[in-house]
Amino acid sequence: xxxxxxxxxxxxxxxxxxxxxxxxxxxxxxERVLLLCAGLLLAGAMLASAPKRKLGVLQARLLSVQxxxxxxxSFEQARLQxxxxxxxxxxxxxxxxxxxxxxxxxxxxxGLTSESIQPPEESVEAGLRYQKITVSLQAGFAQLLPWLAxxxxxxxxxxxxxLDVVKGAGVGTYSVSAGISTIIPLQALAHGD
Numbered sequence: 122x123x124x125x126x127x128x129x130x131x132x133x134x135x136x137x138x139x140x141x142x143x144x145x146x147x148x149x150x151x152e153r154v155l156l157l158c159a160g161l162l163l164a165g166a167m168l169a170s171a172p173k174r175k176l177g178v179l180q181a182r183l184l185s186v187q188x189x190x191x192x193x194x195s196f197e198q199a200r201l202q203x204x205x206x207x208x209x210x211x212x213x214x215x216x217x218x219x220x221x222x223x224x225x226x227x228x229x230x231x232g233l234t235s236e237s238i239q240p241p242e243e244s245v246e247a248g249l250r251y252q253k254i255t256v257s258l259q260a261g262f263a264q265l266l267p268w269l270a271x272x273x274x275x276x277x278x279x280x281x282x283x284l285d286v287v288k289g290a291g292v293g294t295y296s297v298s299a300g301i302s303t304i305i306p307l308q309a310l311a312h313g314d
Contacts, residue, residue: 220252220303223279224272231268233260245307253282253302261293272301279303 143151220241228235236259241252260268265286272279283300 219277219305220254220279220301223275223277223303224254224256224301227268227271227275227279228256228258231264231271233258233264233268248307250305250307251302252305253300256297256299256301258297258299259289259291259294260297261295265295265297269299272299277303
């Protein structure tokens with residue numbers, strides 16, 4: 122192992138020798154060599170720093186590409202969710218009779234008859250039409266539960282937004298008032314591929 126004190130003293134001796142030589146011979150004699158050495162040192166420093174600058178640029182570009190890839194993943198996920206939602210909603214052309222027809226269809230397939238079906242209540246918000254119909258009927262639980270399941274499973278989308286069940290006049294019958302709603306887009310939902 123090299124002794125640091127010995128190395129420092131050797132370096133000091135070398136530097137002293139070079140300065141002594143410059144004083145003795147004159148600066149003019151070594152001017153070209155000194156300029157050449159300074160130029161070589163500068164060129165070496167520039168060559169050594171170029172990969173570091175390039176690495177910095179590449180790292181910045183990599184971070185940018187990673188952010189774009191993450192945004193693309195988020196966009197693709199949102200697009201898939203949008204497509205899934207659009208697939209279960211009725212089309213805008215269905216706005217007049219869809220909800221009424223869908224409720225009558227689910228009642229028929231469950232063997233039920235409605236005492237009354239109110240006209241749809243509508244509201245429009247953020248490009249969507251919200252419709253709700255209140256249905257009144259008499260049924261036993263054995264008929265009511267399959268009908269409620271049919272309504273919730275219906276595609277395009279139906280939703281039971283309210284349900285009131287009261288004991289009816291007959292044995293095992295109940296008076297039911299169900300609020301059934303749907304969402305209908307004002308325009309066709311489609312994404313651009």
